[in-house]
Amino acid sequence: MAEIVFGAGTSHSPLLAAPPHMWAERADQDRRNPMLYDDTGVIRSFDELATAAADRYTDACTMPVWEANWNRCQAALDRLRGDFRRADPDVVLVIGDDQHELFNDTNQPAMAISAAAEMKTGLLDDHDSDFFKEAARGYLMDAEFQFAGHAALAEDLTKGLMNEGFDIAWMSGAPDGTGFGHAYGFPIRRFLQPHPVPVIPFMLNTYFPPNQPTPRRCFELGRALRAAAAASPIDARIAVLASGGLSHFVVNEDLDRTVLDAITKKDADTLCGLPVEPLNSGSSEIRNWITAAGAMEGHAVDWYEYVPIVRSPAGTGCGMAFLGWQ
Numbered sequence: 001m002a003e004i005v006f007g008a009g010t011s012h013s014p015l016l017a018a019p020p021h022m023w024a025e026r027a028d029q030d031r032r033n034p035m036l037y038d039d040t041g042v043i044r045s046f047d048e049l050a051t052a053a054a055d056r057y058t059d060a061c062t063m064p065v066w067e068a069n070w071n072r073c074q075a076a077l078d079r080l081r082g083d084f085r086r087a088d089p090d091v092v093l094v095i096g097d098d099q100h101e102l103f104n105d106t107n108q109p110a111m112a113i114s115a116a117a118e119m120k121t122g123l124l125d126d127h128d129s130d131f132f133k134e135a136a137r138g139y140l141m142d143a144e145f146q147f148a149g150h151a152a153l154a155e156d157l158t159k160g161l162m163n164e165g166f167d168i169a170w171m172s173g174a175p176d177g178t179g180f181g182h183a184y185g186f187p188i189r190r191f192l193q194p195h196p197v198p199v200i201p202f203m204l205n206t207y208f209p210p211n212q213p214t215p216r217r218c219f220e221l222g223r224a225l226r227a228a229a230a231a232s233p234i235d236a237r238i239a240v241l242a243s244g245g246l247s248h249f250v251v252n253e254d255l256d257r258t259v260l261d262a263i264t265k266k267d268a269d270t271l272c273g274l275p276v277e278p279l280n281s282g283s284s285e286i287r288n289w290i291t292a293a294g295a296m297e298g299h300a301v302d303w304y305e306y307v308p309i310v311r312s313p314a315g316t317g318c319g320m321a322f323l324g325w326q
Contacts, residue, residue: 006087017138041277096183109169122179140185160228222294244285
């Protein structure tokens with residue numbers, strides 16, 4: 001049977017690919033972002049958030065702090081890379097989200113799995129900024145990058161999920177002119193290169209209403225993924241990776257620490273009961289972590305690192321998190 005032998009979670013913010021001297025450019029882009037939510041899940045303008053914050057983030061937005069945060073994040077990423085090497089999986093199931101790289105409003109499944117034997121990343125070439133050019137390289141999206149899937153195991157997982165009561169969208173390929181996004185390219189580049197093992201992309205619609213899975217459904221999905229893997233006759237060692245999060249584009253440390261604390265304490269009730277109002281925009285990717293926690297239920301957390309990076313006086317940025325289960 002297939003067996004989940006390792007679980008992890010990682011942020012995939014462009015701040016992890018573009019170094020600190022470029023972060024001010026990203027902060028300036030935040031001023032035009034129409035998806036800035038406050039801690040209660042209400043959309044606010046950049047100026048409204050900055051006024052409410054007063055001088056709260058003055059010290060956090062200095063180059064020495066940014067460089068220290070960059071170093072902490074890179075060290076955590078290096079540690080996760082080492083964890084993947086030691087776990088030596090045969091395949092990595094990446095639980096991520098699609099942000100209109102493959103799907104659009106005419107077809108937005110709540111959950112989907114890719115069963116293609118070969119896949120590619122898309123191109124992030126619609127931005128002229130140096131910041132996004134650097135991010136595209138970090139995401140393997142500056143050129144089409146081919147990576148292998150595991151069609152047979154993806155089919156078994158799909159059958160198993162159907163038996164567990166989950167109706168999963170099935171992808172044997174990608175629409176013409178599209179490719180997988182940063183939720184998949186970033187971990188392949190950062191943890192699996194130069195010789196990546198096969199990757200099975202699992203896509204949750206975290207971003208786009210009205211069919212976003214609830215936190216409880218995400219946790220139950222993780223449990224079902226574990227059962228589906230165990231039911232497969234394929235002899236494969238699986239690593240499960242949650243890609244994305246935590247809070248962004250406005251940092252919500254209380255939310256992030258609640259999630260990490262619940263995962264560490266194996267507190268399924270708290271994870272399942274998280275309110276959906278704060279899980280908007282980038283913070284919606286916390287759903288990916290809840291799903292991985294369901295798949296790793298019963299396993300202890302080996303370690304985690306949390307680095308809230310604020311890049312503007314409005315509190316915009318990303319709550320960076322990196323975690324490995326035993």
